[in-house]
Amino acid sequence: MGVERTQVGIIGAGPAGLLLSHLLALAGIESVVVELRSRQHCEQRQRAGLLEAGTVATLRDAGLAKRLDVEGIEHGGIYLQYAGERHHLDFRDLVDRTVTIYAQTEIVKDLIAARLAAGQRIDFSITDTSVSDVDSSRPVLRYVDEAGAARAVECDVIAGCDGFHGISRAAVPDVVAYERAYPFSWLGIIADVAPSTDELIYAHHPDGFALHSVRTPHVSRLYLQVPAGEAIGSWSDERIWENLQKRFALPGWTLREGPIREKAITPMRSFVSTPMRYGRLFLAGDAAHIVPPTGAKGLNLAVSDVALLAPALVAWLRDGDPSLADTYPERALRRVWRATHFSWWMTQMLHAVPGDAFNTQLQLSQLRYVTASRPAAVTLAENYTGSAPA
Missing domain, CATH: 3.50.50.60 (FAD/NAD(P)-binding domain)
Known part of the structure; x- marks a missing residue:
């Protein structure tokens, strides 16, 4: 050799x-x-x-x-959803970045x-x-x-x-x-359906976090918080959509459903x-x-x-x-x-911890602060877009 x-x-x-x-x-x-x-x-x-x-x-x-x-x-921002409300953070306005x-x-x-x-x-x-x-x-x-x-x-x-x-x-x-291991995972799907949103939705919900992302104008990427160690075989397409509908539910807004092309669970x-x-x-x-x-x-x-x-x-x-x-x-x-x-x-603020009512109230307080305070929103925006000082 x-x-x-x-x-x-x-x-x-x-x-x-x-x-x-x-x-x-x-x-x-x-x-x-x-x-x-x-x-x-x-x-x-x-x-x-x-x-x-x-x-x-x-x-x-x-x-x-x-x-x-x-x-x-x-994308010029994201949506934060909690307590039945959805709030938009405008990155262009906050930090002039996308x-x-x-x-x-x-x-x-x-x-x-x-x-x-x-x-x-x-x-x-x-x-x-x-x-x-x-x-x-x-x-x-x-x-x-x-x-x-x-x-x-x-x-x-x-x-x-x-x-x-x-x-x-x-x-x-x-x-x-x-290292920090989290007691939950993400169940992610790729669905052949047009996105139901113009920008990503991060949803805090008592049953667990959900994220509506985008792959293309015709393909959606969505995620559900599930317990760590959960088996993908226990999540039928029907169960996935049922949980997504529940966690994203908002009066006057509809989550489109379509064929699920791929699904997998990722540890956190x-x-x-x-x-x-x-x-x-x-x-x-x-x-x-x-x-x-x-x-x-x-x-x-x-x-x-x-x-x-x-x-x-x-x-x-x-x-x-x-x-x-x-x-x-x-x-x-x-x-x-x-x-x-x-x-x-972001993970601590958005993911449900079953049975921990104190933690839930802290999360809601933080979400209200981020969506009501411009300096707090700027902090999230500059970190999310990558402009925060290291």
Whole structure:
């Protein structure tokens, strides 16, 4: 087995790994991307996609927004519903920013197409991934490719963008992990029905939280709070729509129903791992942190990490200046903890805790405050759109 050579070995062909490869290539830095799953799986794996203004700007600046600018749906606010009332928070008025609906699945498709069109090597369906010598000047990425051939790639740097269950974080010694598990999950559906709202609805309800999101003008994405450990088999389509109707109920407003194309249950957790660098191994995206989806931060945090890491690696590998690489973990974690706190805060404010009447009253008090106080609304809006200081 011969040893190959590249500047940056990237583990993971999700948004973080693919975007990092693209940004590095724009600056003349070569990379190899490896991915456990098939290309088809990566391009069909359903994920939400609410993009902060900064994420949209990053994709546009990188020349990746051709479809996004046509198919993306710009939203200027959200609705908060509680106690039988629905209130609108106008982000344009509050912070002069918007968010954009464009599914993570579509971003991955755009990135894969862009990398392959540029002649970039992406090895899909690999196995037996490992890294070694990451504390040396020549770390090595090893794996078995789809044809069964063992490969070894000597790198200047390895970027672990392989998600929560990947091998990269395990290669960092003395990891300190901060974690919060929540006693509920989200049951999410994709339904072939036009959205019943122009912007997202976050609904607080005694039976549990509900979210009405949007996928396209003809497809809706909706979520229900369910107990942790709940089995998807116990939720028929009829039961799902019955609960959605109840939690979104509002006089004069109708929730449209349609065929459910997909449904799945997602556990809820907050997780932050430190450090985000060991030697010449750098972590980005879900490999280093997970947030509950209530704050719509997961994808945006991955892009934020890469927007910091890419210029840091360019400065080091092309220009010989390691200072940005040295400070990457600290700078990334400031943003990570801000988003982690916001996601936790939104989650605590909106999800029902059965039998805890005191907590319910605190939630209602917080919701009334956010919808009645402009400074409180500004705080939510600047965190939601991504403009809050880290």
